[in-house]
Amino acid sequence: MTMAQPITARVIDGRAFAADLRTRVRDEVARLADSTGQTPGLAVVLVGEDAASHVYVRNKVRQTREAGMQSHEHQLPAETSQEDLLALIARLNADPSVHGILVQLPLPAQIDTHAVIQAIDPAKDVDGFHINNVGLLGTGQKALVPCTPLGCLMLLRAELGSLEGRRALVVGASNIVGKPMAQLLLAEKCTVAIAHSRTRDLEAEVRQAEILIVATGVPGLIPGHWLRPGAVVLDVGINRVEREGKEVLVGDVDFASARKVAGAITPVPGGVGPMTIACLLANTVTAFARARGLPEPAGLTQ
Numbered sequence: 001m002t003m004a005q006p007i008t009a010r011v012i013d014g015r016a017f018a019a020d021l022r023t024r025v026r027d028e029v030a031r032l033a034d035s036t037g038q039t040p041g042l043a044v045v046l047v048g049e050d051a052a053s054h055v056y057v058r059n060k061v062r063q064t065r066e067a068g069m070q071s072h073e074h075q076l077p078a079e080t081s082q083e084d085l086l087a088l089i090a091r092l093n094a095d096p097s098v099h100g101i102l103v104q105l106p107l108p109a110q111i112d113t114h115a116v117i118q119a120i121d122p123a124k125d126v127d128g129f130h131i132n133n134v135g136l137l138g139t140g141q142k143a144l145v146p147c148t149p150l151g152c153l154m155l156l157r158a159e160l161g162s163l164e165g166r167r168a169l170v171v172g173a174s175n176i177v178g179k180p181m182a183q184l185l186l187a188e189k190c191t192v193a194i195a196h197s198r199t200r201d202l203e204a205e206v207r208q209a210e211i212l213i214v215a216t217g218v219p220g221l222i223p224g225h226w227l228r229p230g231a232v233v234l235d236v237g238i239n240r241v242e243r244e245g246k247e248v249l250v251g252d253v254d255f256a257s258a259r260k261v262a263g264a265i266t267p268v269p270g271g272v273g274p275m276t277i278a279c280l281l282a283n284t285v286t287a288f289a290r291a292r293g294l295p296e297p298a299g300l301t302q
């Protein structure tokens with residue numbers, strides 16, 4: 001007797017892909033060090049004591065060093081004034097050994113986040129959050145591209161090759177992920193829709209998508225039976241939830257049911273997250289090369 005064979009999605013190994021990207025970054029750093037006698041430097045600014053942020057920053061620092069780059073860490077107390085933070089950014093902007101600046105978000109309430117982002121030299125804005133970079137991306141020009149969407153694009157290209165003409169849905173319209181992701185997909189000539197918390201029939205939108213990218217912060221928002229069979233699903237959500245008395249990480253997609261319908265899917269953890277950090281390193285190398293008018297390293301950006 002033959003049984004119906006359940007479809008099982010390929011699980012995209014973000015950790016392995018990120019490790020490969022970091023190797024390419026390291027090779028590029030070595031090549032640049034040979035030709036210029038200098039290594040790229042990344043400054044990370046952390047305001048306050050958020051435990052998860054500390055872990056995340058520690059990983060960034062370690063991976064920056066492993067790639068052969070300089071890491072400059074600046075930890076400021078939670079009560080830091082906007083004036084003091086802006087003064088630090090002005091120093092980092094002027095420091096020729098710093099090629100990339102990342103100010104960890106979210107910032108404490110007394111600080112105007114927009115003003116801080118706008119104070120970063122756009123050429124050192126390795127998060128791609130400055131309005132200059134947002135505008136360059138939106139008009140199809142060479143920009144520094146936000147790390148999470150850039151990582152997603154690399155995974156999609158590896159999975160699908162050309163994205164041209166494909167129907168993509170981005171769920172979540174944040175400035176950090178959703179909006180820049182949609183711009184990147186549009187630049188790849190996808191047909192792009194953006195869904196958000198006021199979207200009327202999310203299930204119907206999801207059902208159409210050959211490429212689905214979910215970045216909402218709502219654990220398990222998308223169940224498998226909503227998916228178009230064979231869809232490529234990238235889950236950007238990283239949610240800490242309690243399951244059977246233990247704290248575990250889950251995404252915005254219900255992985256157990258989605259993997260029976262999708263063609264390929266990223267897990268959480270081990271999917272998009274590691275790509276974000278690898279792309280931060282890649283952006284720092286790109287910023288370094290551009291600052292010195294050197295040819296753009298291949299395969300590290302858009």
Ligand SMILES: Nc1nc(=O)c2c([nH]1)NC[C@@H]1CN(c3ccc(C(=O)N[C@@H](CCC(=O)O)C(=O)O)cc3)C=[N+]21
Nearest residue numbers: 102103104105106127147269270271272273274276277
């Ligand atoms: N200016 C700024 N830029 C950022 O890019 C930025 C930020 N602020 N604030 C915080 C968020 C969060 N974020 C993550 C990156 C990688 C993982 C990551 O590597 N996660 C692993 C491990 C997760 C774990 O075990 O905790 C994974 O998904 O497999 C997670 C979270 C970047 N952020």
